[in-house]
Amino acid sequence: MTAHFTSPAFKENAHQALHDPALQRALGNVESGFIAKRRKAADKLPEFEALRDSARDIKNHTLAHLDLYLEAYEAKVTAAGGHVHFAPTAEDASKIVTDICRRVGARTVAKGKSMISEEIELNAHLEAAGVKPIETDLGEYIIQLRGERPSHIVAPVIHLNRDQIESDFRRVHSDLPAERDLHAPESLLAEARGVLRKRFLEADVGITGANFLVAETGTSIIVTNEGNGDLSQTLPRVHIVLASIEKLVPTLEDASQMLRVLARSATGQEISVYTTFSTGPRRAGDVDGPEEYHVVLLDNGRSAMLAGEFREMLRCIRCAACMNHCPVYHAVGGHAYGWVYPGPMGSVLSPSLIGVDKAGHLPNASTFCGRCESVCPVRIPLPKLMRHWREREFERHLSPATVRSGLRLWGFFARRPRLYRLATRTAMGALALLGRRKGRFRSLPLAGGWTATRDFAAPEGSTFQAQWAARKDRA
Amino acid sequence: MSAASAPARPRVGLFATCLVDLIRPSVGFAAANLIEQAGCEVVVPPQTCCGQPAFNNGDRATARDLALQAIDAFQGVDYVVAPSGSCAGQLKKHVPELFAGEPDLSRRADAFAAKVFELVTFLVDVRGMTSVQARFDGVVTYHDSCAGLRELGVKAQPRKLLESVQGLTIAEMKDPDVCCGFGGTFAVKYGEISDAIVAKKADNVVAAGAGTLLAGDLGCLMNMAGKLQREGRPVRVRHVAEVLAGMGEEPAIGEPTRGE
Numbered sequence: 221m222t223a224h225f226t227s228p229a230f231k232e233n234a235h236q237a238l239h240d241p242a243l244q245r246a247l248g249n250v251e252s253g254f255i256a257k258r259r260k261a262a263d264k265l266p267e268f269e270a271l272r273d274s275a276r277d278i279k280n281h282t283l284a285h286l287d288l289y290l291e292a293y294e295a296k297v298t299a300a301g302g303h304v305h306f307a308p309t310a311e312d313a314s315k316i317v318t319d320i321c322r323r324v325g326a327r328t329v330a331k332g333k334s335m336i337s338e339e340i341e342l343n344a345h346l347e348a349a350g351v352k353p354i355e356t357d358l359g360e361y362i363i364q365l366r367g368e369r370p371s372h373i374v375a376p377v378i379h380l381n382r383d384q385i386e387s388d389f390r391r392v393h394s395d396l397p398a399e400r401d402l403h404a405p406e407s408l409l410a411e412a413r414g415v416l417r418k419r420f421l422e423a424d425v426g427i428t429g430a431n432f433l434v435a436e437t438g439t440s441i442i443v444t445n446e447g448n449g450d451l452s453q454t455l456p457r458v459h460i461v462l463a464s465i466e467k468l469v470p471t472l473e474d475a476s477q478m479l480r481v482l483a484r485s486a487t488g489q490e491i492s493v494y495t496t497f498s499t500g501p502r503r504a505g506d507v508d509g510p511e512e513y514h515v516v517l518l519d520n521g522r523s524a525m526l527a528g529e530f531r532e533m534l535r536c537i538r539c540a541a542c543m544n545h546c547p548v549y550h551a552v553g554g555h556a557y558g559w560v561y562p563g564p565m566g567s568v569l570s571p572s573l574i575g576v577d578k579a580g581h582l583p584n585a586s587t588f589c590g591r592c593e594s595v596c597p598v599r600i601p602l603p604k605l606m607r608h609w610r611e612r613e614f615e616r617h618l619s620p621a622t623v624r625s626g627l628r629l630w631g632f633f634a635r636r637p638r639l640y641r642l643a644t645r646t647a648m649g650a651l652a653l654l655g656r657r658k659g660r661f662r663s664l665p666l667a668g669g670w671t672a673t674r675d676f677a678a679p680e681g682s683t684f685q686a687q688w689a690a691r692k693d694r695a
Numbered sequence: 696m697s698a699a700s701a702p703a704r705p706r707v708g709l710f711a712t713c714l715v716d717l718i719r720p721s722v723g724f725a726a727a728n729l730i731e732q733a734g735c736e737v738v739v740p741p742q743t744c745c746g747q748p749a750f751n752n753g754d755r756a757t758a759r760d761l762a763l764q765a766i767d768a769f770q771g772v773d774y775v776v777a778p779s780g781s782c783a784g785q786l787k788k789h790v791p792e793l794f795a796g797e798p799d800l801s802r803r804a805d806a807f808a809a810k811v812f813e814l815v816t817f818l819v820d821v822r823g824m825t826s827v828q829a830r831f832d833g834v835v836t837y838h839d840s841c842a843g844l845r846e847l848g849v850k851a852q853p854r855k856l857l858e859s860v861q862g863l864t865i866a867e868m869k870d871p872d873v874c875c876g877f878g879g880t881f882a883v884k885y886g887e888i889s890d891a892i893v894a895k896k897a898d899n900v901v902a903a904g905a906g907t908l909l910a911g912d913l914g915c916l917m918n919m920a921g922k923l924q925r926e927g928r929p930v931r932v933r934h935v936a937e938v939l940a941g942m943g944e945e946p947a948i949g950e951p952t953r954g955e
């Protein structure tokens with residue numbers, strides 16, 4: 221099974237998104253919700269900027285010694301009675317998980333929210349192996365009902381409105397009384413809880429993601445606001461943690477620093493409602509916990525990133541602040557990006573993971589406004605990294621022919637100041653004459669992308685350099 | 696250059712930027728006027744473009760050639776000043792990146808970058824200007840262009856000088872620091888998305904109730920003016936330097952030039 225994506229059709233996806241009134245209504249919530257909350261949380265903590273520096277440093281240090289921390293982590297998990305499995309590819313990771321499920325005779329698995337599960341398309345693999353995956357995070361549950369992908373890495377259903385979710389629930393929970401009142405958002409949550417509670421109890425295996433893996437103790441940490449992570453990992457007989465290799469941090473102390481910037485950057489909370497630590501299977505005398513504890517560590521192109529110019533991207537803690545602040549994301553939403561990771565972080569990461577030939581639009585579809593970098597808790601220079609992708613596309617002749625030939629023509633003149641002055645003086649004079657009556661153009665050849673919806677100001681007349689020289693001569 | 700070693704009347708090389716050079720020379724004259732008011736001599740060395748379109752489209756070779764061309768052309772000046780946060784950001788922040796790891800070129804690039812300033816920050820932060828002698832009767836709203844704001848910290852300086860303009864009132868719009876959707880070639884390559892972003896900006900501009908929209912970057916200004924005009928909204932659009940230099944009576948961006 222290969223990855224499913226529509227990233228090459230980014231422009232068409234964006235077109236559709238821009239013409240989808242329900243989506244546009246829902247996207248308003250991103251702008252009005254997350255931004256103000258993050259601002260407030262950051263302003264309340266005087267050391268927030270210093271914490272961001274320290275979060276960046278912790279991650280940089282870990283990445284510099286990742287091999288050592290991975291070994292230390294594995295040793296600790298093993299000592300606690302757990303098993304660590306390294307998965308070089310997405311395919312490997314899915315196979316490891318389905319093999320464990322088969323071996324223990326699992327029929328259903330309860331899943332906490334995990335972007336890695338989306339990345340490796342685990343649900344499809346499980347279903348193919350006859351195992352039923354049940355998403356227990358409310359957002360992921362809704363996504364699963366609709367057969368969609370998350371459109372946001374923290375709030376998977378940010379693209380939906382309440383009434384759309386209500387009609388999904390009425391369609392799927394057909395055993396519940398039709399006249400029930402689902403108007404309040406809380407009633408939707410309560411209904412989902414009721415349905416999911418039953419499923420937790422049936423599940424043979426629980427699968428969770430991880431926000432951090434702690435090398436010092438062999439602990440995996442997840443944060444949720446619904447508490448479903450706890451249930452997914454304590455009730456079933458077998459617990460599988462699915463995480464990528466860059467989730468490592470050295471110590472619990474480091475993890476707690478990271479948690480302080482994560483919640484504030486993601487949702488503006490001081491700390492998420494549930495922060496769950498798990499280290500190995502149930503010990504003698506423990507009141508609960510799984511009998512078996514597995515960690516599947518996914519590489520899928522990440523160790524290659526470690527060695528190159530995209531290494532800084534591996535600091536990402538998936539807080540989604542970058543997409544919450546992105547004007548392009550606000551306009552088109554997450555699905556337009558065409559794969560698992562949307563927004564600025566996805567525009568850097570996706571080309572690394574599925575190839576720049578397929579995800580090439582993404583690093584180009586940015587105004588480089590820099591707002592993402594200004595809020596990233598681990599200070600990833602996202603515009604710079606997107607620009608690195610553009611450089612690779614340019615080198616490999618992947619950028620569109622019109623862009624290349626336009627640049628070549630412009631570069632030819634821009635490199636020759638005399639010729640440039642001559643040519644531009646003539647051209648601007650002519651354009652100014654054409655646009656003189658109105659002062660602007662409603663259409664211009666080669667600039668249809670602009671003039672379809674915006675006027676283009678006509679030049680005033682002669683160029684600045686020509687006028688300046690003329691004035692100096694007169695003086 | 697430290698203040699102590701600065702000459703009494705520094706020589707400023709005006710980097711007009713290609714858009715000002717080609718489309719709206721009056722911004723160049725407004726900038727020159729303000730720099731002179733700040734006690735400097737203005738020269739205009741031969742110039743084309745800062746290279747940002749090449750740099751941001753992944754064409755480093757062309758970006759390097761144009762950077763070197765600018766470094767050579769502006770050798771003899773004390774400062775390089777551009778009426779654009781975006782082009783000044785390119786010259787100040789990104790030109791050094793282009794030569795990282797090449798000792799000779801890198802030294803030249805760093806020395807050049809240290810001399811580069813965006814116009815209004817140059818006036819306020821470097822030359823200590825606190826007010827201008829200008830009059831503009833009307834309510835204006837100011838858009839913070841992204842590169843100036845986030846790469847160079849242009850935010851308080853233009854507002855400070857605008858407050859000193861007689862007859863002028865500032866009415867802040869909602870989200871003045873959010874991108875207008877221009878993004879250089881992005882505006883053409885992803886025109887539909889760019890338009891959706893500038894549509895929101897236009898709404899915020901209109902809601903502010905100002906008759907004039909100002910900003911410090913001609914690219915963003917042309918984008919916003921183009922949208923406002925296409926929608927027939929009664930807001931005039933100008934570069935902030937025009938108002939600060941007392942040229943706010945001239946035709947605004949996208950309006951017919953007088954007579955000729």
Ligand code: SF4
Pocket residue numbers: 535536537538539540541542543564565592595596597598599600
């Ligand atoms: S890139 Fe930065 S802001 Fe975006 S999700 Fe990752 S950590 Fe958060």
